[in-house]
Amino acid sequence: MKTILICPDRRPAVAHLATRCPLALLPFCGKTLLDHALTFLADHGVLEVTLLAPDRPDDIRQAVGEGEKWGTKIRVVSVEREPGIAEAAAGFRHEKSGWMKQPWDVFVLDRLPQLPALPLFDSYEGWFSALRAWLPQAAGERVGAREWAPGIWVGMRSQISPEAQLWAPCWIGDRVCLQAGAVVGPNAVIEDGAVIDRQAEVSEALIGPGTYVGALTEVRHAAAWGEQLVSFRTGSLAILGDAFLLSDVERPVARATSPWYARLAALLALVLTSPILAAAWWRCRRPGQKVFEPRIAVQPQPTAPDAPGPSLRYYELNGLSGPARRWPQLWSIVRGDFNWVGNRPLTRQQAAELSSEFEQLWLAAPVGLISLADSYACRDAFGEEARAHSSFYAVHNHRRQDLSILWQTTCRLFFSPLQHSRP
Secondary structure, X not given: OEEEEEOOOOOHHHHHHHOXXXXXXXXXXXXXXXXXXXXHHHHOOXXXXXXXXXXXXXXXXXXXXXXXXXXXXXXXXXXXXXXXXXXXXXXXXOOOOOEOOOOOOEEEOOOOOOOOOOOOOOOHHHHHHHHHHHHHHHHHHOOOEEEEEXXXXXXXXXXXXXXXXXXXXXXEOOOOEEOOOOEEOOOEXXXXXXXXXXXXXXXXXXXXXXXXXXXXXXXXXXXXXXOEEXXXXXXXXXXXXXXXXXXXXXXXXXXXXXXXXXXHHHHHHHHHOOHHHHHHHHHOOOOOOOOEEEEEEEOOOOOOOOOOOOEEEEEEEOOOOHHHHHOOHHHHHHHOOOXXXXXXXXXXXXXXXXXXXXXXXXXXXXXXXXXXXXXXXOOOOOOHXXXXXXXHHHHOOOHHHHHHHHHHHHHHHHHHHHHHHOO
């Protein structure tokens, strides 16, 4: 059997939904709308599909290929505008037999075939209502999803903190990371690869694929995808410039080691702070006690942080505690092994304990003398909070943020003791 499927063009009522992809490729509980429709057609014996694509047809072609995934033959036809059903039938339905029964012989993907009574693009609230109605059926179509509790579906490879709260109904996709204190639901959909940081709250909302929701951030009655936030009630679009609130979780691009002036600054800092070495030598003056303690770390792998990388040798000072132990790592900056700001070095055992894809981003950033976790005074250097900060930094590191981390850490180091000493 054959059918003609008309992909929707941009719709004014939900214009912001089409900013990142065609409406037909919107995420819908782990799959795209088009994927759900083609699955329905394949289940009903359709062997040939003609896709009419008025909006970004190249993206449609890349998403469906030639139909191998569904066992159908798919032909994508680029059209200037969205045709009506009668117009599409007159232009592309040449054979008289072998077609699906009405209305599925020629139809517009403005609603799911499985939910024909719920239009998708009349309003943002209507679109989200259809998404909520789809939740019970989504788990049955998604391989690898399990019912965590009544009305709560979670992907098999998702990382859920024991301290996170889930309220039914909600959908948690695959490779999602929920940090401690995160609250998700009711009526929440978290798409694949999203990260909900500690104490963030998501209810009556959609979080798009690969989206980071920052700590203490609340998303309600809205769709968040990357830095974009669309209100269901007003239809307004907000672009958040603060990556600590909303942003994309993407694989970072490799960044070069410190420039020459940063290395020169590290060499100057070595000279000016040399009394630290004298203090360490004095405390380690007993026979057999070494001043420099060697450490072995895993070098960062920006393109494949989950793969084992080569080793990196660096040193710490014995006899001292706190930041002073890192004094020899100034020389690592001079050598080009470290940056002033980056993620702290990990041993191979620690690297192997990074379980989720989000945590493995720790190894996608340069090794640094000072980290984002230092600026927040994380007590456990390898704890859950430090992992979240390190993974976040791997995606959103830039010079301005590095300067902010240096300043905050310096202020904490030099001024905090003065504050504690006041009467």
